[in-house]
Amino acid sequence: MKIVIIGGSGLVGSKLIPILRDSGHQALAASPKSGVNALTGEGLAEALEGASVVVDVSNSPSFEETAVLRFFETSTRNLLAAEAAAGVGHHVALSIVGTERLGESGYFRAKIAQEKLIREGSLPYTIVRATQFFEFVESIADAATDGETVRLAPALIQPMASDDVASAVAAVAVGSPLNQTVEVAGPEVFRLDELIRRALEARGDRRKVVADPSARYFGAELSERTLTPGSGARLGGTRFEDWLRR
Numbered sequence: 001m002k003i004v005i006i007g008g009s010g011l012v013g014s015k016l017i018p019i020l021r022d023s024g025h026q027a028l029a030a031s032p033k034s035g036v037n038a039l040t041g042e043g044l045a046e047a048l049e050g051a052s053v054v055v056d057v058s059n060s061p062s063f064e065e066t067a068v069l070r071f072f073e074t075s076t077r078n079l080l081a082a083e084a085a086a087g088v089g090h091h092v093a094l095s096i097v098g099t100e101r102l103g104e105s106g107y108f109r110a111k112i113a114q115e116k117l118i119r120e121g122s123l124p125y126t127i128v129r130a131t132q133f134f135e136f137v138e139s140i141a142d143a144a145t146d147g148e149t150v151r152l153a154p155a156l157i158q159p160m161a162s163d164d165v166a167s168a169v170a171a172v173a174v175g176s177p178l179n180q181t182v183e184v185a186g187p188e189v190f191r192l193d194e195l196i197r198r199a200l201e202a203r204g205d206r207r208k209v210v211a212d213p214s215a216r217y218f219g220a221e222l223s224e225r226t227l228t229p230g231s232g233a234r235l236g237g238t239r240f241e242d243w244l245r246r
């Protein structure tokens, strides 16, 4: 199959391309760097010619709330229209576990909007919701830092390696559309403050991590299970400590 990866140069996208090629598919990396812009529509029709599946693993360059909402709404509308015109049979999008519970955050409101357009659109789809990537823990720490202190709610979190995210998305992309949302997560559950403390320690980062139940996560309040998946989630195999050691 020809499978177009929107955001194919990104963290997950660049891992997805070789997995799909190794299983015999024609995987095309499409992003502004290769002349395909989902926000403006530039290069989309050409990239989608003859494609069976489109996988959207793009991300907004800005997390500012107006910009990120515009990014996910406009790019998703453009993609779905271009896919319908090209006769694409499956739209796969990567989203985040707990998205519907995080609407206090501008970033998550944009992901909610992206998911809604896909669900209400006419194209067969599968939404893959993943938990936080191990690679993202530093960004979580940075967003929660004030001076030398990192303030985080002791909520549960089940993060995963982006390699495992890419494998899960690849398996979905070569399968039939499910017209529903599936969840993927890591093999272990942590407290968010513990996870970030461990990650900073491993990097020799001296910031102090404080557990604070009222601390916000990208603008949203967290309860115990806001970030954890339901019982049916597929689990990746990579453990956090093994990933840290690599």
Ligand SMILES: NC(=O)c1ccc[n+]([C@@H]2O[C@H](COP(=O)([O-])OP(=O)(O)OC[C@H]3O[C@@H](n4cnc5c(N)ncnc54)[C@H](OP(=O)(O)O)[C@@H]3O)[C@@H](O)[C@H]2O)c1
Pocket (backbone or CB within 6 Å): 006, 007, 008, 009, 010, 011, 012, 013, 030, 031, 032, 033, 034, 036, 037, 038, 039, 040, 057, 058, 059, 060, 061, 075, 094, 095, 096, 097, 111, 129, 130, 131, 132, 133, 136
């Ligand atoms: N971070 C997490 O923990 C986490 C967890 C679950 C799900 N997710 C989701 O995973 C997805 C991918 O994240 P990532 O970290 O792999 O992304 P990333 O590394 O930041 O890569 C972003 C990609 O989007 C592309 N892009 C930017 N603007 C574009 C445009 N106008 N048209 C087409 N492509 C565009 C970039 O292309 P260029 O290189 O050409 O600029 C790049 O390939 C996101 O949707 C995110 O919500 C993230």
